[in-house]
Amino acid sequence: MTDTTQNTRILLASRPHGEPTAENSRLETVPMPEPAEGEVLLRTIYLSLDPYMRGRMSDAKSYAAPVEVGAVMQGGTVAQVVQSRDPSLAEGDIVLSHLGWQAYGVQPARQVRKLDPQRAPISTAVGVLGMPGFTAYAGLLEIGRPQPGETVVVAAAAGPVGSAVGQIARIKGARAVGIAGGPEKVAWLEELGFDVALDHRSPTFKDDLKAAVPDGIDVYFENVGGHVWDAVLPRLNTYARVPVCGLVAHYNETEAPAGPDRMPRLMQAILTKSLTIRGFIQTEFVKTHYKEFQKDAAGWLADGSLRHREDVVEGLENAPEAFFGLLTGKNFGKLLVQVSDDPTR
Structure with missing residues (x-):
């Protein structure tokens, strides 16, 4: 039986010098977070792995703040609402979120976007439609x-x-x-x-x-x-x-x-x-182009003129190794980690 009182997550243990290694990350188990008013508790289904994450491991000045040593690695996620303390979202809803490398997480409801599983496979929200x-x-x-x-x-x-x-x-x-x-x-x-x-x-x-x-x-x-x-x-x-x-x-x-x-x-x-x-x-370009992108890309995906491929790795514990491979071109298509069951499939 799944332990619903514990959360598994991967932290940045140290900053890599050159190629990242297993020593730069740490897997840990902590108590399940609890949502406050206006927040939702989410279960990660898919974690997106992307090249920009290498830059976040470094403390060099960049367009975004680095991940702090000891903090959860960042990343886009598709997740399911487990508990909601906001009227805009209900238990069972599927959302686009930014939980990072962890099995569960809490986010303000206003910072996630509800997805329609009938529109396209939910994994596309961090891929071809994301x-x-x-x-x-x-x-x-x-x-x-x-x-x-x-x-x-x-x-x-x-x-x-x-x-x-x-x-x-x-x-x-x-x-x-x-x-x-x-x-x-x-x-x-x-x-x-x-x-x-x-x-x-x-x-x-x-x-x-x-x-x-x-x-x-x-x-x-x-x-x-x-x-x-x-x-x-x-x-x-x-x-x-x-x-x-x-x-x-x-x-x-x-x-x-x-x-x-x-x-x-x-x-x-x-x-x-x-x-x-x-x-x-x-x-x-989000303010000026995102709505148009959503309309165009969804249409192209539906009529077959825009195709995509996914490379899915099972298990959060395998995220670091999969990420190392991403940096050397081992993945083939959009690299995802399936952290838990996809209820829409």
């Missing part, structure tokens, strides 16, 4: 602004953001070139309808990319950095737009990369090609 999907939508359409017939290239294209970027580019009439790691992921991109899919692990990757974009690159959606960026930069067209969403190849670095200073080459390209390189965090 933050990753919105990141792709807002970054591509607001910064990339692809036009019909233009070439859009996206790195980490088999991930939840990259796969949505390529498909939305196709929906908007652009040509989509996806870059992923390994033959299985490349095959899936072809199945999704990407015009070209490339393996960045191939020894001929630079030449493959050159052949795939004979007219150059108009939009490059950056998720990776590293050698993929090095191959892309010479192929960018005049007035190319580069939404910078992530740089996962560099998240575990502890010092500057070896080799010559590449900044002059980059600045020269920005100047001579009139490039737009714009970093962004999806939250800045």
Whole structure:
């Protein structure tokens, strides 16, 4: 029988230096939290694992405050209401929440969003219909602004953001070139309808990319950095737009990369090609784009023009190892931890 008096959670035990390890997290059991007036007690069903979490493990200055050592690791969740002390939510309701890496948690009712399980599988609320999907939508359409017939290239294209970027580019009439790691992921991109899919692990990757974009690159959606960026930069067209969403190849670095200073080459390209390189965090577009995204993405998902894939790991205790794999590209699709039974399935 499940113990309903205890809560299991994973804390940040120490800050990683380089690649995170098991020693940087700690699993503990504590008494079940109790909701106050206006709050709800939630049971986590799905925990979303995302690359941004590596930055939250560090105390380096960033766009968001770091997770404190000894605190629960942060993360988006889909959860079920166990107890409600707010009239807007009832026991059994399914909500989008931000409980982090724990089996149960308390949140103010005003900070969660009720989900309709009839609209789409509830796991999509932290995937293709959630933050990753919105990141792709807002970054591509607001910064990339692809036009019909233009070439859009996206790195980490088999991930939840990259796969949505390529498909939305196709929906908007652009040509989509996806870059992923390994033959299985490349095959899936072809199945999704990407015009070209490339393996960045191939020894001929630079030449493959050159052949795939004979007219150059108009939009490059950056998720990776590293050698993929090095191959892309010479192929960018005049007035190319580069939404910078992530740089996962560099998240575990502890010092500057070896080799010559590449900044002059980059600045020269920005100047001579009139490039737009714009970093962004999806939250800045919520007020202006989120309602439109929900309408568009739900429609595309329903008619089959936007497809997605999930990589589900069972058990909260396996979250750290799954997260380590995420940073090295071991996941295939949107990485989720199923913490408890999904009552809608």
